[in-house]
Amino acid sequence: MKPAQFRHRFAFPRHGDGHGENGQKIYFCGNSLGLMPDTARTRVEHELERWAELAVDGHFNGDPAWLGYHRTLEDALMRLAGAKAGEVVAMGALTMNLHLLMTSFYRPKGARRKILIEKGAFPSDRYAVASQILLHGLDPSDDLVEFEPGADGLIDDVAVADFIAEHADELALVMWPGVQYATGQRFDMARICRAARDNDVPVGLDLAHAMGNVPLALHEWGADFAAWCSYKYLNAGPGAVAGIFVHERHAEFSGPRLAGWWGHDESTRFLMGPDFEPIRGAEGWQVSGAPVLNLAALAGALDIYREADIDSLQDSETDLAERIAGIVDALPGEPLEIVTPLERSRRGCQLSLRVRAGREQGRAAFEALQAAGVVGDWREPDIIRVAPNPLYNSIEDVDRFGAILERSLGRS
Numbered sequence: 001m002k003p004a005q006f007r008h009r010f011a012f013p014r015h016g017d018g019h020g021e022n023g024q025k026i027y028f029c030g031n032s033l034g035l036m037p038d039t040a041r042t043r044v045e046h047e048l049e050r051w052a053e054l055a056v057d058g059h060f061n062g063d064p065a066w067l068g069y070h071r072t073l074e075d076a077l078m079r080l081a082g083a084k085a086g087e088v089v090a091m092g093a094l095t096m097n098l099h100l101l102m103t104s105f106y107r108p109k110g111a112r113r114k115i116l117i118e119k120g121a122f123p124s125d126r127y128a129v130a131s132q133i134l135l136h137g138l139d140p141s142d143d144l145v146e147f148e149p150g151a152d153g154l155i156d157d158v159a160v161a162d163f164i165a166e167h168a169d170e171l172a173l174v175m176w177p178g179v180q181y182a183t184g185q186r187f188d189m190a191r192i193c194r195a196a197r198d199n200d201v202p203v204g205l206d207l208a209h210a211m212g213n214v215p216l217a218l219h220e221w222g223a224d225f226a227a228w229c230s231y232k233y234l235n236a237g238p239g240a241v242a243g244i245f246v247h248e249r250h251a252e253f254s255g256p257r258l259a260g261w262w263g264h265d266e267s268t269r270f271l272m273g274p275d276f277e278p279i280r281g282a283e284g285w286q287v288s289g290a291p292v293l294n295l296a297a298l299a300g301a302l303d304i305y306r307e308a309d310i311d312s313l314q315d316s317e318t319d320l321a322e323r324i325a326g327i328v329d330a331l332p333g334e335p336l337e338i339v340t341p342l343e344r345s346r347r348g349c350q351l352s353l354r355v356r357a358g359r360e361q362g363r364a365a366f367e368a369l370q371a372a373g374v375v376g377d378w379r380e381p382d383i384i385r386v387a388p389n390p391l392y393n394s395i396e397d398v399d400r401f402g403a404i405l406e407r408s409l410g411r412s
């Protein structure tokens with residue numbers, strides 16, 4: 001596969017008057033909100049039509065009937081997650097889902113009370129784990145353990161695995177990212193899951209920046225659970241329905257959970273009985289009726305991934321981040337430090353670039369990039385993040401970016 005093979009399927013925001021070769025933005029912000037695929041629009045419009053025509057009958061009639069709509073996404077999600085049937089479901093929103101899953105899998109007991117996360121975790125994740133600790137009457141200042149990165153801002157996978165082994169008798173949960181949002185570092189998820197499993201510590205993965213970006217093998221790695229959002233690399237739109245993975249070994253889970261009728265056995269759900277009988281597997285964690293219009297946008301986004309194989313997005317041919325790294329390295333005076341590790345196994349398509357001159361000049365350069373039509377993002381205090389997505393970004397995008405970057409840093 002070549003980069004940008006699916007470019008014509010995505011809507012690009014206009015730059016300036018929208019004309020000429022610079023009429024489109026150079027969109028490197030798919031790590032925050034992916035571009036809209038044409039199939040998202042057609043799928044949503046289709047369900048709006050069915051609502052107009054069928055109204056309540058749409059729940060049970062048509063193909064697919066809304067009642068089972070989420071199940072039509074399962075095969076595509078299974079492939080992206082590296083999961084087996086019954087292990088994944090599209091539902092809810094990322095942070096909410098983390099709460100649902102931690103309610104089931106964070107069960108502090110005796111000395112095993114602590115949650116291990118990475119220092120500098122995405123704020124919502126930190127709020128979520130800290131509040132889960134509080135819910136158990138415990139104190140985050142004792143029981144939230146934040147693993148410190150090295151001087152380069154990165155975390156050594158082996159050191160994490162060793163830490164888990166050494167501190168297993170205090171840990172009740174390892175909650176780890178697949179790709180770290182700020183640094184772009186991809187972790188050795190297999191190793192971290194194995195360390196947790198070998199030491200009987202439950203392990204959950206936050207795949208916000210990994211899903212649709214890097215290949216995953218959740219079943220094989222043995223994570224207890226995982227959660228992701230779908231508006232970043234999956235391109236399912238603002239507020240898109242998220243997704244969860246629960247490993248097959250928990251298919252008959254009988255522990256605590258925050259139950260709702262959509263997690264109840266479908267064959268008896270509408271008998272409206274008083275007792276909760278969960279669906280086997282991940283679907284048992286569903287709470288509310290599925291948001292079909294929102295699922296339709298996700299279905300459209302996954303249509304792209306039915307054609308674009310995630311493994312082929314890792315080819316050197318599609319590796320636009322590497323091309324950006326080459327451009328950054330060649331800038332006179334080395335104005336930018338590449339924070340993200342460059343080995344292919346240790347990153348996805350995001351590069352985090354630290355402006356050596358500091359915040360003020362960094363902001364000025366970032367604003368110059370924006371004015372010239374580059375959409376990336378800024379992370380305080382001095383980081384510019386760019387995430388060229390090989391689904392829709394091209395080599396030309398990268399080369400245009402290179403020229404604008406050099407000008408923006410005031411070096412040409």
Ligand SMILES: *Cc1c(COP(=O)(O)O)cnc(C)c1O
Nearest residue numbers: 093094095096122124181208229
């Ligand atoms: C994007 C992101 C979120 C956002 O959470 P929502 O519940 O979808 O708003 C949370 N955690 C991480 C690590 C993220 O990258």
